[in-house]
Amino acid sequence: MLFTIAWRNIWRNKRRTLIVLSSVVVGVVALIMNDSLSIGMIRQMFENQLGSHVAHMQIHKRxxxxxxxxxxxxxxxxxxxxxxxxxxxxxxxxxxxxxxxxxxxxxxxxxxxxxxxxxxxxxxxxxxxxxxxxxxxxxxxxxxxxxxxxxxxxxxxxxxxxxxxxxxxxxxxxxxxxxxxxxxxxxxxxxxxxxxxxxxxxxxxxxxxxxxxxxxxxxxxxxxxxxxxxxxxxxxxxxANYEVLSYADLMPLILAQMQMYKESMFIVYIIIGLALIFGIINATLMSVFERMQEFGVLMAIGMKNSRLFYMIMLEALVIGVLGTVVGMVVGLAMYLPLSAYGIDLSMFSESLTSFGVGSTIYPVLTLQSIVGILIVIPVFAVLGALYPALKAIRLEPVSAIRYV
Amino acid sequence: MNIIEIKDVEKTYHDNGVPVHALRGVTMTVERGEFLVIAGPSGSGKTTLLNVLGALDTPTKGKVYLEGEDLSTKSRNEIASIRLHKLGFVFQAYNLIPVLSALENIEFTMMLRGIPEKERHERAMALMEELDIAELADKRPNEMSGGQQQRVAVARAMVNDPSIILADEPTANLDTKTGANLLDLMQRMNEEKNLTFVFSSHDPQVI
Structure with a gap:
């Protein structure tokens, strides 16, 4: 029943919910595109070096x-x-x-x-x-x-x-x-x-x-x-007279770049997550303030703080999950054709070819990215509701009922 | 047997630093099966007294005992549990949960008590039939009149078989005839089920 209440509460103010959902969807799509483009670019750089000269292995005199x-x-x-x-x-x-x-x-x-x-x-x-x-x-x-x-x-x-x-x-x-x-x-x-x-x-x-x-x-x-x-x-x-080297030994810079990228993605996640958090805090706060009297009544009829807290968090989680799923569908719908036909960036071809990437980028979305987004965004959505939920449960029922 | 006993209760609010004494040394008892009205003009402290009786507010001084238990020794969660199991509330503005239907509103407190869905559905429906509001089962609060909402609120307060139902000006937002019907309903429940009611009113007709 709490889920039913959370779900119906979400749709009480359709416009607000749609705005928050849109921000989550845009965040997810941005992460998918950023992730897949960057991975695609680095992989292309890597594959091109591998294919133009390096090969899988080389043997030399030590x-x-x-x-x-x-x-x-x-x-x-x-x-x-x-x-x-x-x-x-x-x-x-x-x-x-x-x-x-x-x-x-x-x-x-x-x-x-x-x-x-x-x-x-x-x-x-x-x-x-x-x-x-x-x-x-x-x-x-x-x-x-x-x-x-x-x-x-x-x-x-x-x-x-x-x-x-x-x-x-x-x-x-x-x-x-x-x-x-x-x-x-x-x-x-x-x-x-x-x-x-x-x-x-x-x-x-x-x-x-x-x-x-x-x-x-x-x-x-x-x-x-x-x-x-x-x-x-x-x-x-x-x-001992020979050195047998793998492509990883021969292209340490690109591999380091790939590793560095993985680490920098974490920062991108945090930035997009923070933007989402503030959007969700804002929407949840408005929703909480609007329903203060209602929360007072819920407390008066015996709802424990923990349950009220859970109910508010559940609303944010549902928005987070819903936005992530919709964002994932939209993102994949954009990603799939782009990964098949590539993105023509010939207007930047000068700089791209100097990096060894090529003017057409084929985005690559890894399972790791998908799982990461599916976990990170709902978690951020829930974190965004933390402050409003804590604020709601700190109220005394009698003050909440009288809240104007 | 006393359901509620309060001793020398005082409640003082501070309005911009100025103390406002809402209750001064109130001592009273409520016995099982009573149908009690707290009467008085607006601002006389009726709502404050009801809030103290219903463990929604804590007195500045004095003790409140519910079925012999001192409420001042209880934690916030214990108080919530007492409200859930022993008290029923009816508010002046009905205060039903707007996203739930009448039936779901009545079922809600049973859900909080962990009663299985089938049982709570049957109990809520039976009570709605008893109160002649079964036809409202699927209606949301915004689809009901004030009188209908208040009857649902009474059903919600009753459904957990509380020791006492506290109603703060339950007829204040209703027209005279609807208010009288509601009082009749509450009185009938008091007589038939030996339910204890304490309600406040400033309306001489009600009193």
Missing amino acids: GFNDNKVIQSVVPDQKRVEEALRSTPEVKYFSRRVVTFGLVSSAINSSGAAIIGVEPDREPNITIIKKSIIEGRYLSGASHEVVIGKKMADKLSVGIGDKIVGMASTVSGAVGSDMFRVVGIFRTVSSEFDKSYVFISLGNAQEMLELGKDVSEFAIILRDRGLVEMVKSKIAARLG
């Missing part, structure tokens, strides 16, 4: 990741290949030479990460081949280069133009070679597009006097979730 010098080469490629081939969780792998140098055209020059790749294997590892917007990917023929759109713009080169790559060789001399641009790629990260160039592994080894040596193995697993297990397995097999 110390390479901290100090990427060209002399630091994988000690025994055969051993690594055997380890990878005998690990069923490994889906693809590819060898790379990684160095940093200078690329120049007749007009301009730019610092770049020069990556020597196996043209037949690398497309299984990264999205560069799929990101070609002009020309084609490396064929395996000699002296071909694929560069990013930003780099092409900076060097003022197009398909068929020549550029010169320069970098330190193993002996410490400066190695250089001329390459013909066969493809221009564009990923969602403009930073990546202006700083990476891809040549064939053979050309890189030749230019840098590496012989048959390589800097790293990039690996894609059948299931990314198994990365830590596979990493330990392969690391144990290869021994």
Whole structure:
């Protein structure tokens, strides 16, 4: 019966209830959109880095990741290949030479990460081949280069133009070679597009006097979730001369960002919750003051304070739950199409691509977010009713009945 | 047997720092089955006395005993429980719960006592029939006349079989005929069920 009373009381002043409900609904929708957009953005950033270069795992000579010098080469490629081939969780792998140098055209020059790749294997590892917007990917023929759109713009080169790559060789001399641009790629990260160039592994080894040596193995697993297990397995097999790194080891910044985001979400929850609390305090206070006489009568006919307190809190809880459910339905109705088709933010594409996100954001709503919202908002609604409820039960029945 | 006994009760309010003596040394007893009216002009302290008798207000001085129990020793929750189990109230402005129907209003105090839904429904309906208000069962207070609301309020006060029903100017908001009918009803319940009534009035016709 108390629920019936609470429910009917809520609808005594429909306009006020609808205003409070709307604020709860807007709060829930704001949380859903904020959560899903932010998670979507960070995930896209993460996936893009993973797909453009990092892969699920990398194997180097120990110390390479901290100090990427060209002399630091994988000690025994055969051993690594055997380890990878005998690990069923490994889906693809590819060898790379990684160095940093200078690329120049007749007009301009730019610092770049020069990556020597196996043209037949690398497309299984990264999205560069799929990101070609002009020309084609490396064929395996000699002296071909694929560069990013930003780099092409900076060097003022197009398909068929020549550029010169320069970098330190193993002996410490400066190695250089001329390459013909066969493809221009564009990923969602403009930073990546202006700083990476891809040549064939053979050309890189030749230019840098590496012989048959390589800097790293990039690996894609059948299931990314198994990365830590596979990493330990392969690391144990290869021994101390090698470093086996997971994407988490290779992209600590993005993972830290994801963690930081989770923590900052807590603050957003508090801010939206506080806004809700004040709305609910206001509405509940008005409702309590309007019904002071009624509460006096309820106390006079024997209602205990605890029950009266519960009744007022129940009203706020019902509004909180109702608003959260409606907000969740509205939020999901907005979220589902957006998560499928993405949100086109091309007007901010300059800043978004510099963060490696892309101009279309696909929001991602996690179960954790849904559960969090379903719990947090009703709790805030109840907290908002705390003060008015305490105020009501502190009154003496006789003063409440006389309350004007 | 005394249901209520008050001894040397005083009640002083402070109106902007000025003491107002609403009750001065009142001593009285109410016995079971009495039909008692507290009469007097407006401002004479009738409502204050009823509030003290009904444990809605505490006296500044003096003692109030309900069935021998000293109310001044009771906690707020114990007093609420006493009001629920031993007292019935009828207010001048009816004071039914606006969001509940007449039947639900009568059932409400039984709900507070933890009486199962089926039993409280049957008891409330039986009482409504006895008071000739069964046709009001589904009506909300705003759909009833003042007289009808006050009869429902009497039913609400009676339904828990209280030791005493306290009514503060129950006819003040009613026309003469409706007020007389209500008094008849209360008197009938007093005679048939030996219910104790104490009510206040300033209306010479009622007195």
